Amino acid sequence: xxxxxxxxxxxxxxxxxxxxxxxxxxxxxxxxxxxxxxxxxxxxxxxxxxxxxxxxxxxxxxxxxxxxxxxxxxxxxxxxxxxxxxxxxxxxxxxxxxxxxxxxxxxxxxxxxxxxxxxxxxxxxxxxxxxxxxxxxxxxxxxxxxxxxxxxxxxxxxxxxxxxxxxxxxxxxxxxxxxxxxxxxxxxxxxxxxxxxxxxxxxxxxxxxxxxxxxxxxxxxxxxxxxxxxxxxxxxxxxxxxxxxxxxxxxxxxxxxxxxxxxxxxxxxxxxxxxxxxxxxxxxxxxxxxxxxxxxxxxxxxxxxxxxxxxxxxxxxxxxxxxxxxxxxxxxxxxxxxxxxxxxxxxxxxxxxxxxxxxxxxxxxxxxxxxxxxxxxxxxxxxxxxxxxxxxxxxxxxxxxxxxxxxxxxxx
Amino acid sequence: xxxxxxxxxxxxxxxxxxxxxxxxxxxxxxxxxxxxxxxxxxxxxxxxxxxxxxxxxxxxxxxxxxxxxxxxxxxxxxxxxxxxxxxxxxxxxxxxxxxxxxxxxxxxxxxxxxxxxxxxxxxxxxxxxxxxxxxxxxxxxxxxxxxxxxxxxxxxxxxxxxxxxxxxxxxxxxxx
Amino acid sequence: xxxxxxxxxxxxxxxxxxxxxxxxxxxxxxxxxxxxxxxxxxxxxxxxxxxxxxxxxxxxxxxxxxxxxxxxxxxxxxxxxxxxxxxxxxxxxxxxxxxxxxxxxxxxxxxxxxxxxxxxxxxxxxxxxxxxxxxxxxxxxxxxxxxxxxxxxxxxxxxxxxxxxxxxxxxxxxxxxxxxxxxxxxxxxxxxxxxxxxxxxxxxxxxxxxxxxxxxxxxxxxxxxxxxxxxxxxxxxxxxxxxxxxxxxxxxxxx
Numbered sequence: 001x002x003x004x005x006x007x008x009x010x011x012x013x014x015x016x017x018x019x020x021x022x023x024x025x026x027x028x029x030x031x032x033x034x035x036x037x038x039x040x041x042x043x044x045x046x047x048x049x050x051x052x053x054x055x056x057x058x059x060x061x062x063x064x065x066x067x068x069x070x071x072x073x074x075x076x077x078x079x080x081x082x083x084x085x086x087x088x089x090x091x092x093x094x095x096x097x098x099x100x101x102x103x104x105x106x107x108x109x110x111x112x113x114x115x116x117x118x119x120x121x122x123x124x125x126x127x128x129x130x131x132x133x134x135x136x137x138x139x140x141x142x143x144x145x146x147x148x149x150x151x152x153x154x155x156x157x158x159x160x161x162x163x164x165x166x167x168x169x170x171x172x173x174x175x176x177x178x179x180x181x182x183x184x185x186x187x188x189x190x191x192x193x194x195x196x197x198x199x200x201x202x203x204x205x206x207x208x209x210x211x212x213x214x215x216x217x218x219x220x221x222x223x224x225x226x227x228x229x230x231x232x233x234x235x236x237x238x239x240x241x242x243x244x245x246x247x248x249x250x251x252x253x254x255x256x257x258x259x260x261x262x263x264x265x266x267x268x269x270x271x272x273x274x275x276x277x278x279x280x281x282x283x284x285x286x287x288x289x290x291x292x293x294x295x296x297x298x299x300x301x302x303x304x305x306x307x308x309x310x311x312x313x314x315x316x317x318x319x320x321x322x323x324x325x326x327x328x329x330x331x332x333x334x335x336x337x338x339x340x341x342x343x344x345x346x347x348x349x350x351x352x353x354x355x356x357x358x359x360x361x362x363x364x365x366x367x368x369x370x371x372x373x374x375x376x377x378x379x380x381x382x383x384x385x386x387x388x389x390x391x392x393x394x395x396x397x398x399x400x401x402x403x404x405x406x407x408x409x410x411x412x
Numbered sequence: 413x414x415x416x417x418x419x420x421x422x423x424x425x426x427x428x429x430x431x432x433x434x435x436x437x438x439x440x441x442x443x444x445x446x447x448x449x450x451x452x453x454x455x456x457x458x459x460x461x462x463x464x465x466x467x468x469x470x471x472x473x474x475x476x477x478x479x480x481x482x483x484x485x486x487x488x489x490x491x492x493x494x495x496x497x498x499x500x501x502x503x504x505x506x507x508x509x510x511x512x513x514x515x516x517x518x519x520x521x522x523x524x525x526x527x528x529x530x531x532x533x534x535x536x537x538x539x540x541x542x543x544x545x546x547x548x549x550x551x552x553x554x555x556x557x558x559x560x561x562x563x564x565x566x567x568x569x570x571x572x573x574x575x576x577x578x579x580x581x582x583x584x585x586x587x588x
Numbered sequence: 589x590x591x592x593x594x595x596x597x598x599x600x601x602x603x604x605x606x607x608x609x610x611x612x613x614x615x616x617x618x619x620x621x622x623x624x625x626x627x628x629x630x631x632x633x634x635x636x637x638x639x640x641x642x643x644x645x646x647x648x649x650x651x652x653x654x655x656x657x658x659x660x661x662x663x664x665x666x667x668x669x670x671x672x673x674x675x676x677x678x679x680x681x682x683x684x685x686x687x688x689x690x691x692x693x694x695x696x697x698x699x700x701x702x703x704x705x706x707x708x709x710x711x712x713x714x715x716x717x718x719x720x721x722x723x724x725x726x727x728x729x730x731x732x733x734x735x736x737x738x739x740x741x742x743x744x745x746x747x748x749x750x751x752x753x754x755x756x757x758x759x760x761x762x763x764x765x766x767x768x769x770x771x772x773x774x775x776x777x778x779x780x781x782x783x784x785x786x787x788x789x790x791x792x793x794x795x796x797x798x799x800x801x802x803x804x805x806x807x808x809x810x811x812x813x814x815x816x817x818x819x820x821x822x823x824x825x826x827x828x829x830x831x832x833x834x835x836x837x838x839x840x841x842x843x
Contacts, residue, residue: 077458081457081458084451088448
């Protein structure tokens with residue numbers, strides 16, 4: 001279906017810059033597999049959360065002051081005096097958590113259904129780049145309120161770069177702009193925290209472009225073969241995504257209005273004190289699995305390498321997974337390994353928040369070992385030797401097959 | 413998209429009502445969500461708390477004046493002498509560039525309270541100077557009289573009188 | 589759909605457990621539990637308790653503990669009139685200026701002022717308190733994982749040190765302070781404050797009242813937040829229902 005505008009204004013613009021047609025193609029008649037489940041709503045939710053974070057962030061920065069003597073109180077000024085300031089601050093802080101929840105579910109969907117496999121390797125990579133940028137953005141953003149956790153989290157994580165041989169110390173001094181985390185650090189983190197979300201937005205555009213080039217994956221892992229397999233994005237997935245967003249907003253609102261500090265840490269309501277280290281320095285929950293991996297290795301450089309390695313191996317996923325079948329729906333052994341992997345990630349999250357004592361040290365090491373075992377050993381082996389279930393001939397066939405069983409049940 | 417044609421009801425197809433409702437609810441929700449983002453730019457509670465200033469008048473002798481600060485701007489508070497009041501009241505209002513009677517500029521003739529901001533381009537005029545025994549703005553040569561009215565020079569309007577009330581038996585003025 | 593709900597719920601439960609477990613990194617002290625009026629979905633601050641708590645803060649705590657994030661004008665939230673707020677503010681002195689002679693001068697407090705700190709800076713505070721620093725209380729209720737229950741337990745938790753416990757000179761035993769050694773002497777005594785509303789000022793009462801006051805001081809927008817939350821969630825439930833119906837309608841020809 002090509003775009004044929006009737007409206008004269010639209011025609012005038014389209015002739016000079018075909019942006020409306022491009023949007024139309026992307027959001028209206030984009031042929032989408034007709035069997036997408038609700039696991040496919042997390043992509044649009046992630047895009048929505050990026051917008052929420054950018055908008056709340058911009059209005060917050062109208063009232064925030066990035067100076068070590070003023071930052072903490074400027075945040076309290078927002079909470080107490082700025083009209084709806086409390087709402088905007090809690091929206092931004094909890095929004096960061098929501099953004100990661102949505103993106104983690106989005107990534108696990110990709111792992112389950114083989115969305116990273118050819119020809120979508122670059123799509124997967126762009127997603128990982130977005131994830132890395134999100135982590136950098138969130139890390140710097142958490143420093144801005146200049147609470148105890150802000151300061152000490154910044155100190156610990158920037159100190160990690162000192163593990164790099166030869167140039168490590170120089171790099172840390174360069175990052176700090178001084179001899180410890182202080183005002184120059186805070187100022188540059190504010191600048192970069194404001195910048196990176198727009199870089200993320202740019203990569204998101206590339207991510208969606210890559211997606212649209214070959215089209216979306218679907219729960220069967222089988223590509224669209226003919227028109228019967230697909231439906232236009234609008235109205236089917238626009239309304240479905242809107243419904244998903246409404247439910248998601250309820251979940252978001254539960255935290256925002258009734259437990260706004262649950263996902264945070266009380267120590268960040270104490271102004272930063274360079275002379276007093278908190279009893280337990282803990283990053284925000286979305287960093288915990290990586291924090292656990294970092295601490296699993298007794299060597300500083302080793303821990304740093306393994307922590308970054310945990311994400312680096314994900315880039316190699318399309319080649320590590322030797323299976324010619326995409327979707328775990330038809331891969332009975334991989335399916336079980338996937339859920340064990342999920343549990344392993346939950347364990348890593350839990351351990352990351354615990355003090356560095358037994359039994360958590362041992363559990364953390366085992367969980368870290370299993371993480372790499374899964375990706376580097378089990379995935380290739382299972383891919384090579386697994387006998388998959390018989391694949392349906394097409395998406396339509398899969399949908400039709402489900403229909404009698406689905407009678408009376410809603411679309412999954 | 414195939415549909416069974418629904419029964420027309422009052423010209424509105426039944427299935428459309430649901431979509432209209434969905435669109436309407438979505439639009440209402442979006443509008444309600446936008447308000448906090450707009451309102452956050454309005455003055456915050458601490459700024460509003462400074463929107464009134466109270467000034468003690470008891471120490472200001474006749475013939476002298478102080479400059480208070482209200483909403484970040486200078487406010488001239490002058491305890492006028494009988495001569496200054498008479499000079500202000502005797503002026504023929506019709507001859508003024510910005511006609512205004514002295515009685516319309518003061519609540520109590522003894523006290524002249526007005527913004528010390530020249531109505532030309534915003535400089536702070538100097539007291540007890542100029543050709544009219546009032547104020548003179550050195551930036552571009554505007555002359556104000558003993559009622560703070562523009563008499564000569566480029567300023568178009570009289571010095572602005574802010575809202576104020578006398579409290580505490582007239583010993584204190586609350587501006588704003 | 590059902591499978592979807594089951595897997596998301598399982599993941600959610602596991603994650604919440606992981607995060608809860610992870611957050612409980614602090615000590616395993618069981619605080620005394622009080623059913624605070626302002627907790628829960630429909631909670632509101634007990635204003636008479638908060639007003640009494642302000643009195644306790646001013647008469648007992650303010651000698652050592654600052655409350656520098658709270659402006660006097662916000663006390664109107666607790667039911668004080670504008671005149672009462674002006675009177676409270678005027679009891680304190682603030683340095684202002686310079687005046688027309690270039691000199692700094694002192695003036696009475698105004699509603700827009702914040703509660704003054706009892707010490708000029710941290711070092712002065714430490715010098716007056718045997719090296720210990722009495723923290724600012726503006727956010728205390730949010731700055732401790734036990735929240736209100738922690739503050740209440742601490743204030744009512746001063747006991748005789750148990751046999752054999754090493755309590756250095758100048759420290760006091762407290763059941764609920766991490767490490768059990770706190771530099772602060774028990775601040776509350778029976779009838780230490782004479783409540784203007786006639787309530788009996790037992791230690792327990794004063795502890796509860798000042799905790800409510802400090803909870804408000806840390807989170808003055810709590811009531812607006814919960815109020816808005818209710819309206820937002822009800823609206824979202826309505827919107828979800830309508831969107832779901834529309835979604836089913838749109839998809840009816842695909843199923």
